[in-house]
Amino acid sequence: MSGKFQKVAYKPVGLLLGVAAGAIAGAVFKEVWKLTAGDDDAPDAHDEERGWGEILAAAALQGAIFAVVRAAVQRGGAVSVRKVTGTWPD
DSSP states (O other), rough: OHHHHHHHHHHHHHHHHHHHHHHHHHHHHHHHHHHHHSSSSSOOOTTSSHHHHHHHHHHHHHHHHHHHHHHHHHHHHHHHHHHHHSSSOO
8 A cells, every 4th residue: 555545544544533532531531530539420611619629630630531542542543554554554
């Protein structure tokens, strides 16, 4: 497979992986928040009844989980592409 073709062919796969990573990260965050905070709903920045500390802690936790899940999904996708095509995606 040529480099240009491979880049174009991988774009839709990369987009689907990104969507999947977001969905997985959201579900993981909800479960982790339930376990750590004992609350079914994570605070939103506009939640008037929650304090700064709780809102910022939730945002930091959500960001960390999203970054780890995204990296794991992207890495898995790249490894799969290499197995199928024999080359690493750019």
